[in-house]
Amino acid sequence: MGSISRFNLNKIAADYKCLHFLETGTWKGDAVAYALQTNFATIISVEIVPGIAAEAQKRFQQHKNVRIIEGNSVSVLSKELPLLQGNCIFWLDAHFPGAEEGIRRYDAETNEDRRLPLEKEIEIIRTSRPYCKDILIIDDLRIYEDGPYENGNAPEDTLPKGDRNVDFVFDHFAATHHISRLYRDEGYIILTPVHYGSTGQSNPEQYLT
Numbered sequence: 197m198g199s200i201s202r203f204n205l206n207k208i209a210a211d212y213k214c215l216h217f218l219e220t221g222t223w224k225g226d227a228v229a230y231a232l233q234t235n236f237a238t239i240i241s242v243e244i245v246p247g248i249a250a251e252a253q254k255r256f257q258q259h260k261n262v263r264i265i266e267g268n269s270v271s272v273l274s275k276e277l278p279l280l281q282g283n284c285i286f287w288l289d290a291h292f293p294g295a296e297e298g299i300r301r302y303d304a305e306t307n308e309d310r311r312l313p314l315e316k317e318i319e320i321i322r323t324s325r326p327y328c329k330d331i332l333i334i335d336d337l338r339i340y341e342d343g344p345y346e347n348g349n350a351p352e353d354t355l356p357k358g359d360r361n362v363d364f365v366f367d368h369f370a371a372t373h374h375i376s377r378l379y380r381d382e383g384y385i386i387l388t389p390v391h392y393g394s395t396g397q398s399n400p401e402q403y404l405t
């Protein structure tokens with residue numbers, strides 16, 4: 197499992213004028229705790245397992261700018277994104293309901309859009325926020341393709357049941373964002389808007405801590 201603390205959120209938020217942080221897949225809330233070190237107007241995190249969401253809601257109840265929302269990331273994003281004004285850093289890390297907690301196996305969820313919601317999340321972000329200059333950081337690239345990851349390739353039971361690639365990320369964002377792969381940990385993809393920089397390749401290493 198990767199960590200958003202690999203990334204310098206203060207620098208990213210300042211460079212791209214991001215007001216909000218939105219995470220899919222809360223688990224223990226460690227990414228939310230890290231995001232609280234940056235001055236975001238809103239921090240939203242979505243978790244599908246009710247007990248895990250309830251624990252996180254308790255953990256952050258004193259922080260008025262934090263919302264932990266229980267639900268499937270795809271439904272929650274569809275509802276929340278049209279209401280979010282201003283640029284956002286997305287940390288897309290929802291997969292395998294309950295598996296990190298040890299409640300279920302990695303391949304137990306039979307609905308593939310709940311087990312690996314990334315493709316649908318990407319579609320919804322693209323269609324809900326056509327004019328925003330959002331940053332997207334995707335965790336666990338190794339689920340979608342093999343590569344020279346620090347922590348090796350993905351175990352069999354975590355792989356998608358159908359097509360396995362990240363073409364959908366390029367299909368939706370290649371025209372508006374630089375898209376870079378990082379092979380630290382289990383792999384990340386970082387998308388930054390071309391609008392803010394040169395039209396050439398961006399250097400994602402500058403955003404690592």
Ligand SMILES: C[S@@+](CC[C@H](N)C(=O)[O-])C[C@H]1O[C@@H](n2cnc3c(N)ncnc32)[C@H](O)[C@@H]1O
Nearest residue numbers: 221223227243244268269289290291292293294
């Ligand atoms: C890798 S953990 C998240 C770790 C957390 N983002 C962090 O950085 O510390 C993945 C979490 O996503 C949740 N999850 C899985 N599928 C989901 C879905 N479709 N919608 C929302 N949450 C989901 C799991 O229950 C689990 O708690």
